[in-house]
Amino acid sequence: MIHLVTDSTADFTAAEAASLGVHVVPLTVRFGDAQFRDGVDLQPDEFYRLLADAPENPSTSQPSPRAFAAVYQALLDTPDDQVISVHISRKLSGTLQSALVAARDVDPSRIYPVDSESVTVGLQLLVEAACRDIAAGADVATVIANLADRRARTRIYFLLDTLTYLHRGGRIGRAQAFVGGVLKVKPVLSLQDGEVQPQSRVRSRQQGLDALIDLIRATGDLEDLRIVHAAAPRLGVELRERVRAVVPDLDADIVDLGPVVGTYSGPNAVGVACMAAVGAPGGE
Amino acid sequence: MSGANPEAVPALDPRPPLLEFDGGELLNGLRGALAYLHANEEQTNQLNVFPVPDGDTGSNMYMTMQAAVAAAEDAGEPTSVSAVMDAAAHGSLMGARGNSGVILSQVLRGLAHGLDGHHQATAPCVAAALGAATRVADEAVINPIEGTILTVVRDCAAAMRAAAAQSADLRIILARGVHEAHAAVARTTDQLPVLRDAAVVDAGGFGFAVILSGFARAVVGLDLGEPQGSADTDHRRSPRLRAPGDPQEPSGNPAPLRGAAAIAEPVESWGCCTEFVVEGPESDDVALRDALSGHGDSLLVVGGAPYTRVHVHTDAPDEVIAIASRYGRVGELKIEDMSAQHRAVRDHAGARARGRAAGRRRVAVVAVASGGGFHDILASLGADQIVEGGHTMNPSTEDLMRAVRDANADAVILLPNNDNIILTARQVHVLAGDVDIRVVPTRTLPQGISALLCWDRDHPIDAVITRMQSAAQQVRTVEITRAVRASRLDGREILADDVLALMDGELAQVGSDERTVIEELMASLPDPPEVVTVYRGAATTEQAAHLLVVTLQLSYPTVAFELQDGGQPHYPYVLSLE
Numbered sequence: 001m002i003h004l005v006t007d008s009t010a011d012f013t014a015a016e017a018a019s020l021g022v023h024v025v026p027l028t029v030r031f032g033d034a035q036f037r038d039g040v041d042l043q044p045d046e047f048y049r050l051l052a053d054a055p056e057n058p059s060t061s062q063p064s065p066r067a068f069a070a071v072y073q074a075l076l077d078t079p080d081d082q083v084i085s086v087h088i089s090r091k092l093s094g095t096l097q098s099a100l101v102a103a104r105d106v107d108p109s110r111i112y113p114v115d116s117e118s119v120t121v122g123l124q125l126l127v128e129a130a131c132r133d134i135a136a137g138a139d140v141a142t143v144i145a146n147l148a149d150r151r152a153r154t155r156i157y158f159l160l161d162t163l164t165y166l167h168r169g170g171r172i173g174r175a176q177a178f179v180g181g182v183l184k185v186k187p188v189l190s191l192q193d194g195e196v197q198p199q200s201r202v203r204s205r206q207q208g209l210d211a212l213i214d215l216i217r218a219t220g221d222l223e224d225l226r227i228v229h230a231a232a233p234r235l236g237v238e239l240r241e242r243v244r245a246v247v248p249d250l251d252a253d254i255v256d257l258g259p260v261v262g263t264y265s266g267p268n269a270v271g272v273a274c275m276a277a278v279g280a281p282g283g284e
Numbered sequence: 285m286s287g288a289n290p291e292a293v294p295a296l297d298p299r300p301p302l303l304e305f306d307g308g309e310l311l312n313g314l315r316g317a318l319a320y321l322h323a324n325e326e327q328t329n330q331l332n333v334f335p336v337p338d339g340d341t342g343s344n345m346y347m348t349m350q351a352a353v354a355a356a357e358d359a360g361e362p363t364s365v366s367a368v369m370d371a372a373a374h375g376s377l378m379g380a381r382g383n384s385g386v387i388l389s390q391v392l393r394g395l396a397h398g399l400d401g402h403h404q405a406t407a408p409c410v411a412a413a414l415g416a417a418t419r420v421a422d423e424a425v426i427n428p429i430e431g432t433i434l435t436v437v438r439d440c441a442a443a444m445r446a447a448a449a450q451s452a453d454l455r456i457i458l459a460r461g462v463h464e465a466h467a468a469v470a471r472t473t474d475q476l477p478v479l480r481d482a483a484v485v486d487a488g489g490f491g492f493a494v495i496l497s498g499f500a501r502a503v504v505g506l507d508l509g510e511p512q513g514s515a516d517t518d519h520r521r522s523p524r525l526r527a528p529g530d531p532q533e534p535s536g537n538p539a540p541l542r543g544a545a546a547i548a549e550p551v552e553s554w555g556c557c558t559e560f561v562v563e564g565p566e567s568d569d570v571a572l573r574d575a576l577s578g579h580g581d582s583l584l585v586v587g588g589a590p591y592t593r594v595h596v597h598t599d600a601p602d603e604v605i606a607i608a609s610r611y612g613r614v615g616e617l618k619i620e621d622m623s624a625q626h627r628a629v630r631d632h633a634g635a636r637a638r639g640r641a642a643g644r645r646r647v648a649v650v651a652v653a654s655g656g657g658f659h660d661i662l663a664s665l666g667a668d669q670i671v672e673g674g675h676t677m678n679p680s681t682e683d684l685m686r687a688v689r690d691a692n693a694d695a696v697i698l699l700p701n702n703d704n705i706i707l708t709a710r711q712v713h714v715l716a717g718d719v720d721i722r723v724v725p726t727r728t729l730p731q732g733i734s735a736l737l738c739w740d741r742d743h744p745i746d747a748v749i750t751r752m753q754s755a756a757q758q759v760r761t762v763e764i765t766r767a768v769r770a771s772r773l774d775g776r777e778i779l780a781d782d783v784l785a786l787m788d789g790e791l792a793q794v795g796s797d798e799r800t801v802i803e804e805l806m807a808s809l810p811d812p813p814e815v816v817t818v819y820r821g822a823a824t825t826e827q828a829a830h831l832l833v834v835t836l837q838l839s840y841p842t843v844a845f846e847l848q849d850g851g852q853p854h855y856p857y858v859l860s861l862e
Binding site for chain 1: 661664665737738740751755758813814815817846848860862
């Protein structure tokens with residue numbers, strides 16, 4: 001049988017992962033000397049409370065190869081077992097690197113680490129679609145080919161409340177261009193092909209939601225979408241209402257952004273993962 | 285007398301008909317037009333609908349015309365009317381400032397088209413040139429409205445072409461044109477509601493009539509019987525025209541037109557922007573104006589005993605203050621070295637440009653701003669070049685062109701950030717050669733900032749422009765200033781020095797102090813904005829601005845207020861509401 005492994009940046013709750021049959025390897029979040037396994041010892045609510053009071057920014061680290069190896073070994077019980085391991089973009093984290101090391105050590109012929117080139121709700125959409133493929137009886141090659149096809153059509157658009165956390169965390173990439181402004185701005189970013197791309201800067205949340213809607217529109221017809229928020233449930237609901245007006249036939253779930261990505265987004269961020277339909281402007 | 289009977293003038297003129305004029309005479313006519321405009325510059329400036337520090341139409345047209353004449357003079361021997369007009373048209377385009385300056389440059393360009401290839405100008409060729417001038421000027425404006433310089437140009441050209449169909453005498457044709465120009469100017473008050481409310485005629489139209497009068501005086505030596513401002517005619521220079529609605533007009537309209545008469549050469553030196561009040565029973569505004577005339581540019585004397593406000597650009601502020609102190613106690617003194625500001629801006633821009641000269645960019649942004657704080661903000665948001673200018677100083681096409689060149693890019697996005705600079709920005713492409721010029725028509729600095737916020741060098745330019753345009757529409761701009769004279773606007777009485785709040789260019793609140801006006805304006809909004817950015821002006825202290833923001837924050841706890849140093853002149857506060 002084909003098993004699916006992902007990491008905690010997919011932001012599945014334990015219950016969701018269990019019902020999908022997906023195995024989650026946690027990354028680590030550290031506040032000073034206190035160390036937490038993402039989603040295991042630390043849930044989003046508690047994380048944003050800690051973040052608000054923390055004297056300095058938390059840091060994050062990828063799972064060790066050993067953590068992956070333990071999961072892989074447990075899953076490769078019979079000769080028929082195979083593992084597809086889908087993870088946070090390698091341009092954002094070394095997680096995939098650990099998975100590759102573990103796969104090589106355990107059994108490279110039966111473990112297939114895949115770069116989702118995405119994270120959080122984008123990673124969720126890809127993992128769930130792969131689950132459906134497996135349930136429909138697809139073989140490993142088909143599941144992986146479909147993943148590659150879908151990840152090219154998947155992007156996430158984010159509205160951050162501030163650039164501060166992204167800047168402090170050093171994961172700023174090309175959004176570096178946004179730093180150094182005299183005015184307080186809220187960045188609008190996209191995550192596409194695994195990379196954070198600056199889209200625009202706005203002064204107010206309303207302008208930010210407008211910008212997200214424009215980006216969704218420009219993506220064209222959608223196959224799937226999902227909303228994520230960082231300690232800003234009302235903003236998530238507001239975005240869902242706005243999205244409904246543009247994409248009436250898809251009902252977007254709203255997900256809590258987990259501690260790892262939350263470390264870089266900061267609180268009061270909202271985002272939406274869009275999987276463009278095949279042939280749509282964003283689906284090429 | 286409000287105008288001569290058009291038939292009476294030529295009938296009483298015993299001189300032989302004038303059938304043609306050559307390049308030398310054309311140049312002479314342009315010089316005459318310039319001198320006459322010079323004499324009437326302040327008169328034209330005072331025809332301002334809003335009693336606020338604003339782009340001065342008279343000065344803008346004067347500087348545009350000056351560039352035209354300078355270019356015609358530099359072109360060498362005036363061999364033909366075609367050569368002179370070509371040079372003048374090109375010069376005016378380079379020097380065009382403000383909307384009226386740009387339209388004037390288009391009129392000259394149209395005339396140059398019409399005179400193309402002609403050695404001498406005759407009646408039929410003048411008629412054809414006027415047709416071209418009307419057409420080109422109309423094309424320059426996207427949404428032309430009646431009651432502006434365009435209407436005056438069109439009516440005047442039609443009258444002259446009709447006259448040319450009946451007579452080959454250029455004296456008759458010009459006389460008819462001058463008469464019709466002034467009649468058309470008088471009609472503008474009723475064509476545009478804003479002009480009617482303010483009881484003024486259109487300043488650009490008036491400027492055009494002045495130019496035509498000056499031209500006719502020089503070319504055909506006619507005293508064309510325009511309305512003369514006899515009471516304040518200064519014998520040392522050309523007589524000044526009287527615009528309808530002028531206080532000396534016996535018809536007795538309310539008298540919104542007050543102010544300076546002194547005009548020095550405004551171009552060579554910026555001098556010091558010197559402002560103060562003279563307080564005391566002797567501080568008579570007329571006496572002060574006379575005493576200070578000739579001591580600087582842009583002299584503005586408003587109010588009257590016992591409290592008169594003086595604004596002047598001068599190289600010798602001490603001298604001006606010494607003279608003024610004979611009339612009362614001088615207070616609220618403010619002296620800003622405009623040359624230094626100007627130099628600093630230029631040097632700053634120059635340094636940035638040099639730092640980058642190595643690589644040509646694909647796309648760059650050139651923005652117009654007034655105030656050091658705004659310069660810094662725009663630069664921090666990625667503007668490559670910033671041109672000094674705003675309400676009271678409109679940059680010329682050439683100023684913008686220089687910045688475009690310094691930006692060293694294949695395509696340049698221009699952010700004019702002022703209503704009166706948009707048209708100038710739209711002319712830059714004519715001079716820009718192979719640089720692709722795109723104008724995002726931002727009307728205020730907050731609009732420009734919003735547009736710049738979504739600027740991205742690496743995105744396709746068409747998509748970026750669309751986003752910048754829509755972003756500019758998402759911000760509301762409030763400008764707080766003081767009335768430079770008493771006025772009536774939108775049915776409201778405004779006293780000199782009243783605090784005015786303009787929202788997106790419309791009068792929104794009037795009051796006596798800045799904080800109350802801003803609070804009343806906030807209270808009048810149907811929904812409170814999410815973010816309010818307060819840009820304090822050069823004359824506003826940080827403490828005062830801080831107090832304002834703290835007070836506003838108490839009244840509107842859900843709104844995020846942000847205080848920034850704008851450094852803009854004349855406007856104590858500019859607010860952006862988002």
